[in-house]
Amino acid sequence: MVNIIWACMAIIGILYAMINGTMDQVNEAIFESADEAVSLTIGLISVLVFWLGIMKIAEEAGILRVLAKIFRPIIIKIFPEIPKDHPAMGYILSNITANIFGLGNAATPMGIKAMEQMKELNGGSDSASRSMITFLALNTSSLTLIPTTVIAIRMQFNSLSPTEIVGTTIIATTVSSICALLIDRFFYYKRLWRK
Amino acid sequence: MSIITAVSTWIIPCFILLVLLVATWRKIPAYELFVEGGKEGVKMAFSLLPFLVGMIVSISILRSSGALEAFINLISPLLTLIGIPPDIVPLALVRPISGNAALGMTTELIETHGPDSFIGRLASTMQGSTDTTLYILTVYFGAIGIRKMGYALKVGLLADIVGIIASIIVVSLVFG
Numbered sequence: 153m154v155n156i157i158w159a160c161m162a163i164i165g166i167l168y169a170m171i172n173g174t175m176d177q178v179n180e181a182i183f184e185s186a187d188e189a190v191s192l193t194i195g196l197i198s199v200l201v202f203w204l205g206i207m208k209i210a211e212e213a214g215i216l217r218v219l220a221k222i223f224r225p226i227i228i229k230i231f232p233e234i235p236k237d238h239p240a241m242g243y244i245l246s247n248i249t250a251n252i253f254g255l256g257n258a259a260t261p262m263g264i265k266a267m268e269q270m271k272e273l274n275g276g277s278d279s280a281s282r283s284m285i286t287f288l289a290l291n292t293s294s295l296t297l298i299p300t301t302v303i304a305i306r307m308q309f310n311s312l313s314p315t316e317i318v319g320t321t322i323i324a325t326t327v328s329s330i331c332a333l334l335i336d337r338f339f340y341y342k343r344l345w346r347k
Numbered sequence: 348m349s350i351i352t353a354v355s356t357w358i359i360p361c362f363i364l365l366v367l368l369v370a371t372w373r374k375i376p377a378y379e380l381f382v383e384g385g386k387e388g389v390k391m392a393f394s395l396l397p398f399l400v401g402m403i404v405s406i407s408i409l410r411s412s413g414a415l416e417a418f419i420n421l422i423s424p425l426l427t428l429i430g431i432p433p434d435i436v437p438l439a440l441v442r443p444i445s446g447n448a449a450l451g452m453t454t455e456l457i458e459t460h461g462p463d464s465f466i467g468r469l470a471s472t473m474q475g476s477t478d479t480t481l482y483i484l485t486v487y488f489g490a491i492g493i494r495k496m497g498y499a500l501k502v503g504l505l506a507d508i509v510g511i512i513a514s515i516i517v518v519s520l521v522f523g
Binding site: 194278299 | 385413462467478484486495503513522
């Protein structure tokens with residue numbers, strides 16, 4: 153599905169440019185955006201190196217295991233396929249906590265580590281496991297408690313109350329996260345049922 | 348609010364402090380472990396690079412050709428019909444695809460309509476309450492080499508639709 157979406161975005165874009173004479177812009181965008189993607193990755197290196205370094209210590213020191221133990225009852229319901237006290241639980245929790253506090257930079261490396269652990273649990277297969285998709289659904293629905301970037305933009309444009317949208321954001325996020333989990337469950341059981 | 352801001356600035360340094368204190372107390376080679384973990388980070392970033400270049404280039408071809416805008420203009424009237432304000436439609440459609448584009452649109456909407464207008468509040472809520480599905484999918488699955496994504500994309504995009512609808516309803520109820 154991703155293969156088709158990926159190819160279609162580019163195909164439609166190029167065909168549209170042929171008809172509407174926007175080929176100049178497209179040509180420019182191809183190289184500019186490739187450049188942009190590389191700088192984005194380079195920007196990620198610093199965060200990845202630092203956080204994966206810290207998390208490695210946290211893992212060896214047993215902090216992730218303690219985290220996993222405290223929140224086990226809730227997480228176990230959401231991720232039934234992950235064994236108790238598995239380090240994956242700790243990474244999932246760190247990722248969720250970082251997201252909640254609007255620390256996207258710290259959340260990504262932990263999320264990747266969580267995914268890596270789940271891949272191991274799945275026997276290293278290159279197809280997405282049930283837990284991976286659940287985790288992904290949680291992350292795409294965004295678990296922000298404080299949308300820091302948005303507040304900053306609102307301040308920049310002299311809002312009388314830059315933070316008044318925190319409440320609505322939390323409600324909207326909660327609704328979408330719960331729905332994401334339900335949708336995820338629905339597709340999982342649908343697939344099981346078909347088999 | 349000041350409490351929440353304080354928590355967000357304190358949490359990272361405090362977490363690092365906790366990790367280092369526990370590691371030292373347990374006589375764990377903290378620095379060596381840090382370097383070991385950091386090396387994984389370098390490897391990860393490089394394995395991520397082709398995924399991001401591919402995805403971002405494809406999206407920007409679609410955007411720069413004008414096709415994305417044309418598509419949005421095409422379906423805007425339909426969405427207006429079911430009560431979605433036309434100004435917000437482009438943001439709602441772009442949010443799951445491109446984080447940078449969505450942030451740009453949110454800024455632009457807040458600038459033109461004012462941060463305390465209905466559109467300004469709605470754009471703010473929408474920007475904060477959903478995340479860029481395609482980016483998360485690319486980064487998380489790309490970094491660990493998942494090729495068969497199963498129903499992941501479907502779940503992510505449907506969750507986005509729910510998030511967008513939820514934003515509109517909540518903002519209408521609270522500020523309407």
